[in-house]
Amino acid sequence: MNVPNPEAAELHYVRGLEALKQKDTPVAIQELSSCVKALPSRVDCRWELGWAYSVEGRWADSLTQWTEVQKLAPEHPDLETALAQARGQAALQAKLNQSPVASNRPPPPLDAKVRIRAVGDMMLGTTVPEGNLPPDGASSVIAGVRPLMEDADVTFANVEGPLCDNGSTKKCRSSRNCYAFRSPTAYGQVFKDAGVDLASTANNHSGDFGELCRRETEATLDALGIAWSGPPGSVATVDRNGLRIGMVAFHTSPSCNHLNNTETATALVRAAAVEHDIVIVSFHGGAEGGKALHVPQGREMFFGEDRGDLRLFTHAMVDAGAHVVIGHGPHVVRGMEFYKGRLIAYSLGNFATYGRFNLKGPQGLGMVLEVELDREGAFTGGRVLATKQVDKGIAVPDEKGAVIKLLRDLSTEDFPGSAARISEDGTIHPTGKGPVSARSAPVRR
Template sequence: MKTQLFFIGIILVFASCKTAKLPQTNDPQIEKIPDTIALITEPDTVYLITQKGDTLSSLDEEVEIEMVRLLPDTVTIVAVGDIMVGTNFPDKSYLPRGTGRYLWDHVRPILQNADITFGNLEGTILNDGGEQKECNNPKLCYLFRSPEYLAENFRENGFDLMSVANNHANDFGETGRKNTQRVLDSLGIAHAGSIDQPFTITKIGHLKVGFCAFAPNRGTVSIHQYENIKATIKHLDTLVDIVVASFHAGAEGSKHQHVTRKREFYYGEDRGNVYELAHLMIDNGADIVLGHGPHIVRAMEVYKERIIAYSLGNFLTYGRFNLRGLAGEAPILEIQTDATGRFVAGQIHAFRQSYSDGPRNDLNLSSIKTIQRLSLEDFPENPVTIDDQGRIIYLQN
């Protein structure tokens, strides 16, 4: 499903000179390199083996070796915004046809061909039941309950990480929240942001990835508890190669396109200061920061050689979503980093949602133009430029 990680340069992550048996594998690929060096590839790890004595003769031979885990020279991360693939609440008229597979036809190749693919899951995965959320304002109350069969699309389309930290995570109470996590676990998709699982560590290819997510909503890990955010990210940073942090924050709608660098409110709810939050995350060890929540795209910047996407907007939201104008822009952000998370380059792929057929190629490149404009206006000091084709060029490279 995923492309292999290619090795252009060698990054030495750990090295120990010891007497040990070489790694055991059912079908090792051993490439002998002159001067007693061999490359051994196992399903989950690549080792550089340097023997201190005679030529390697057997995998069972006990020899003094130096083992070094190799990481890729570059990593490709694809990220999208809000996903809600259909809801059977309040009735089944808000479900797509069949399995909903057709909704993904135009975006599938990009999503599948990345080392790490991320999205924000709006709502719950639950066939029926659950404890319905009560809303102070019924006119603003939308509850999302996606049947389990629709979730298979996440695995088929290559998702590795999903945030469950948003204002719809608790639409159907603890029952919905825990069933969502159970289904994602069964699909092999790492998730974070619920009070039940604030963060996670997963292995994707040859990388250890730490993932955490935050929101201002019940049942999620709060964006307002800065000391907890700092501690979580610092902890992950000591254990993994790359830390991905996500937040659901910022006021909603076309009147709130800009990153104000101030605290934002929406219908009385404190939606946080996204600028302060994103910088705090990177200051404490996050390598990639991915925002969502306003239901429109916002600016991007690079801070301390790490990329921040302040909002990726809506991506694939079927049924009960406003998709007019800016709300219909559905970009895919593709970025390359080195194996420690430093930003190298990127590409914005422009898509636009339709009400019935999912995201489709946007020949007008609307989301690229919007992100380009907002990034120039909100971050004139930004060390990246976004060209008219959506290429994100790091000026310090």
């Protein structure tokens, strides 16, 4: 039996923290493990060791250390979130170690097809801070565009923040300048009434009010019959027109299906492709704001956060079996391209974001993306239905179609050899077909 040695534990702890700062994870694990061995009851050693293991993708080991932290200090800050993250990632790793099982359903009809409509960020009002709920109810926020959402076999939306009546946030010190969102649970019915079948909860606001609200959101969507994807390993499934359709949602955080872990993301989508006829990949990534219209080469950093190498990620998802890839997160639309015949829409922009969003210029433009796929997942048609937001965030159709011209220009500029061709009426054509955008000047970067 080891005799507790607080002095040695402190020495190993200091060395371990320094190694973490230097991104020398193997040394950090060695030192922090020695700290735990010298003094098993030392909580901060176990806490930091859990994070060191997570950097290495050793989530089962992270879970072991944080479970011990829970026993020693159940009120430890951020423990609930860390445990949920580790459990999810460890379960995902275990799932991917098993061979996916192909469905024994009969093959889809030869003429089977599906028409999908997708929208970007939806946040219909928040209780924090006060004064940001629509006075005429959440349904008024999308009343003008609801027919555009409903008219599809399958409708997708990104739920930007939890649907929850409880919980507390540690995200902000000042509620006045707080960008933490929490919509009333009752607002879930508005999504259902608008025809939403598939929901992404993989975004940087889903955990704004902790794991309690995250779970309440999932329970609300379940009760409404809306399939969701977000936490590690989650895949949403719906059946339409004889086709089994899967949707996998990603975000740049290990609390979700992790966009920046390309190897794991590839394995997850590959497994989904075995189990489904059609696979949709959704992702929440990229920088934000009016200066984030373009898709850069390489990784995007935003306020010190790695928001993904989106070209690498989206192409990898198509290679893994995705039939269409749909992005959101920058709060502006981004261009579209075809890769190996699959449509990639890099951002659908803000669709219905009430009260707490900057809606000036391109940030006020939205869209409904329509994509039609055949039984093999091949693109057979698509179009952009232009929308915009007025007042504090009321979504309405845009008769002038401003977003269509913007998308045409962005697609041509960012993807000169693979751009989706978009007609003036919003019809989408594969690369090399349809009209080329006639630009007067490049879109400002």
